[in-house]
Amino acid sequence: MLNIQLRLKEKIWHTSEIYTLKFEKPKDLDFKPGQFINLAVEVNGKQEKRAYSISSSPTEELLMFTIKREDYPEEPEKRAKSVSTGLSKLEPGDQIEAKGPFGVFVLEENPNLVFIAGGTGITPFRCMSKYLLDKKINANITLFYSARAEKDFLFYEEFNKLKNENLKFIPTATRDENFKGNKGRIDENLLNNNIKNFNENTYYICGPKLFVESVEKILLKYNIEKKKIKVDKWG
Ligand SMILES: Cc1cc2nc3c(=O)[nH]c(=O)nc-3n(C[C@H](O)[C@H](O)[C@H](O)COP(=O)(O)OP(=O)(O)OC[C@H]3O[C@@H](n4cnc5c(N)ncnc54)[C@H](O)[C@@H]3O)c2cc1C
Structure with a gap:
């Protein structure tokens, strides 16, 4: 430090x-x-x-x-x-x-990664994804990202460009009827439809406290070990 x-x-x-x-x-x-x-x-x-x-x-x-x-x-x-x-x-x-x-919200050995961001909580995942891809580290990343409307997604173009067979990008807009992709919050349905083997992954959740807690609750329902869920709660 x-x-x-x-x-x-x-x-x-x-x-x-x-x-x-x-x-x-x-x-x-x-x-x-x-x-x-x-x-x-x-x-x-x-x-x-x-x-x-x-x-x-x-x-x-x-x-x-x-x-x-x-x-x-x-x-x-x-x-x-x-x-x-x-x-x-x-x-x-x-x-x-x-x-x-x-901070201890850092990458671990497991190459199967699920990143879940609410709003500006995308910032550490922009860093992690860019690092893994630049270093050509073999990892499977699934990135869920919720924001109010299309205009509020940060690094949107960049994630769409970075997206490949190793990075699955799943944005969802909570208040934008015109958004072409997923609409609504990150809920059980969205996670279930996009994650294959729940127990193989390490989960990283970042954003406002209530957002992080609601997603964590869903993951715990799927019997994921607590040590495989890493959280960064803001405010
Ligand atoms: C680990 C971590 C990483 C963060 N990364 C980002 C980021 O990348 N981008 C981003 O926009 N925000 C980030 N934040 C939030 C950021 O730290 C501030 O809380 C936010 O910018 C609001 O601060 P403010 O002074 O403008 O507003 P304020 O009104 O002063 O604070 C807003 C909230 O923060 C609380 N707060 C007040 N003082 C402190 C303090 N000393 N430390 C922590 N919280 C306090 C208040 O109680 C209030 O709930 C992060 C927070 C944490 C804990």
């Missing part, structure tokens, strides 16, 4: 609330796919920090985070303290303090 200084190279807005920050990668930073870093920024006159999963793979040149800005339109006091809003104001060349990497 290191105290690090990060210099912003590029900022990309995906939607009006979600953006990616690409930093120069410190030479001595070594991280495992799935880990997070605490990013600090000054908000309301104080340095505040929050955890952000690294969305780039260790095989890539830059260090990337993809963040949803919580800007609380009705609550200016909360907005003033929001780290995700503070980070959204950074511009290329700005430097911030950070600490990490942290």
